[in-house]
Amino acid sequence: MLKRLTAWLLVLGLLTVCVSGATAAAGTLRKGSRGEEVTRLQNALKALGLYTIRVDGIYGKGTVAAVTAYQRKAGLKADGIAGPKTLGSLYGSGGTTGGGSTGGATAQQTAGSVKPAAASGSLRPGDRGEAVRELKARLRYIGYLDGEVNDVYDDGTRAAVIAFQAASRLTRDGIAGKKTLAALDTAWTAARKETGHLPEEAAVLLNRIRRESGAVNGTLVLTKDGKTILTWGFGGADPETCFRIASVTKWVTAIGLMTLVDRGQLDLDRDISDYLPFTVRNPAYPDKAITARMLLSHTSSLSPKAEKYRPDWERIGKNGYDPIFDESIEPGTRFVYADYNGALFGGLIEAITGESVQDYMNRTVFAPLGLTAAYSPKYLPAGTRTKDMLRTNGTTAISVQNDLNYAYNNTADPRANNGHTVGGLYISAASLTRLARMMLSGGELDGVRILNRETVSLMEADQPGLARSDYGLSNVRHAQFPRGTWFGHQGRYSGLTSNVYYQVDTGMTLALIMNGYDFQLENNIVMPAVTLLRNMEMLETVCGTPQ
Secondary structure, eight states: OOHHHHHHHHHHHHHHHHTTTTTOOSOOTTTTHHHSHHHHHHHHHHHHHHHOOOOOOOOOOHHHHHHHHHHHHHOOOOSOBBBBHHHHHGGGGOOOOSOBBBBTOOOHTTTTOOOOOOOOOBBBBBOHHHHHHHHHHHHHHTOOOOSSSSSSSHHHHHHHHHHHHHHTTTTOOBBOOOOHHHHHHHHHHHHHHHHTOHHHHHHHHHHHHHHTTOOOEEEEEEEEEEEEEEEEEETTTTTTOOOOTTHHHHHHHHHHHHHHHHHTTOTSSGGGTTTTSSSSOOHHHHHHHHBHHHHHHHHHOOOOEEEESEEEEEEEEGGTTTTTTTTTOOSSSSOOOHHHHHHHHHHHHHHHSSSSHHHHHHIIIIHHTTTESSSSGGGEEEEEEEOOEOOTTEEEOOHHHHHSSSSSOOOOTTTTTTTHHHHHOOHHHHHEEEHHHHHHHTTETTTOOOOOOOHHHHHHHHTTTOOOOTTTTTOOOOOTTTTTOEEEEEEEEEEEEEEEEEEEETTTEEEEEESSOOOOOEEEHHHHHHHHHHHHHHHHHTTTSSO
């Protein structure tokens, strides 16, 4: 929400400049165009948060989409073609194509006869010098400016200043006056406190991710071959801060469930009704057993719309009572991600072991690995730092205090406790990292074995006899990124997202938590995680010395 409001405010600011009489010279960019003017266009759109992919100077589908989005916000004809009106609105007085002007500077100014900064100390389009270079360096560091840092106040600089002014609730005039420079100094100083320990290239990437997302707080941990190479925390969070982690809860609990497989207490292909104190059947397929393998691979035919975590199991299929199944799907024949699969992970653990899921997971996974994790904040160690789960606009969605006040049932009660293992786990990025490292090393970490190596491989694989999916046994595969497949899971709820992944081919792990933002997706993965996974080789290179 904040990101969209920021973009709209930027548009209003740009329109104000246009109303003053600046118009673009003749010239049109469209799909298929290439060159410096396309690069300039992409950079300007990127500064407004509308163009989110790589700046390449090629007017492709992404540029068309970004131009169209800008045109809609600016009240222009939304055809995806950057004609004179669109360029004039976007650039203000510097909207020509093919003329090489920068930020309203004339060709003579561009050649070197550029006016100095104003005596008042403000910087504006057309200025040149070390003060401009420092301005651009700071804008780049905090995530508002892409590309080269030089001493020319061009239209990319102006767009970045406007974006920063909008985010800082300052007048959006593209001029770096005293208030803007003071606010920039404050923002830069704060960013240096959070990312100053990192190489600049890594810091710039992380600050851009934070700025583009609009997240209120969050944290990141990267490891390589078991050594931490990058840590980051912002908004009062750090790698030891515990968040309510949404659906990554399923991945963590699935690890606990698979310990029962290793111990011979759970048969993945046996009817789960044999373990539970109630019968689990899709009413449309009453003779088809539902197995743990189906739950873990999301092929059970449980409905993604199911929200009643304590159904009357004996009534299901009678007189139309069926709150949790998709009756159009035969169990095992189709992948459909459904939260209720994860709800039954906990029910199975409690039914088989006679322990609460909290006690069992703490005894067999959390304590042996030294994790800070609990299904209720009541069971976190004293003094643990926690953060509320936030909405997309940054306000509180689920407070830690409310969860502390909740009457958590820490007994083995499979009927009553369905739901805790869907998304209620509190855990830190540091602890998620240890779990990812354990999986990466085949089920063992620091001499403590949690799973058999063959069990980890099974969790990563397609499941025999079931519909194919990339979910394995609650251990998702992502093969679209460089240098090999990543395994792990993502969580999303309200304005919080979490990602935990490991890559066998490189020995790397990622644990990322972002909280209080209106996230966007690419191939069902949140953009901050996508950006990091695409830049992992760079991050490994510049941060390769273990911390």
